[in-house]
Amino acid sequence: MSTDTRTHTGADAGRLYVALGRISRAVRRDSPDASVGHGALSALATLVQDGPQRLGTLAGTEGVSAPSMSRIVASLEQLGYVARTPDPDDGRAALVGASDAGRELVAGRRSDKLSALRTRIERLDPDARDALAAALPALEALAAD
Secondary structure, eight states: HHHHHHHHHHHHHHHHHHHHHHHHHHHHHHSSSSSOOOOHHHHHHHHHHOBBBOOHHHHHHHTHHHHHHHHHHHHHHHTTTTEEEEETTTEEEEEEEEEEHHHHHHHHHHHHHHHHHHHHHEEEEOOHHHHHHHHHHHHHHHHHH
């Protein structure tokens, strides 16, 4: 790899990092209802998508410590968005799963966020929208790791 390619890739990585952060913040800001924070909503969405799991597994998936996830789950449990059930494989352990209210919250917030993002995409000129669509496979590959 040439120096120019490494420099270009490094600059692109920096620009992408900043852009993704700004897009994420803008979509959160443009979406109403912040009753549940971003980290808690992410954990809840994981439970909706992947089903009930142990706290440690959820913490690993979300990339946070077990004590942090314990606090997140406790707050979600207080709000009625998750419930703990005994682990059928180990009676000493518990599984955390999304409640019906939790599933409804995730569906509603996802819809709000997609609407906010769609509005931002629609403001782009057609060439920028085409470039974004062409970049999606590469972005999905980055997100897969």
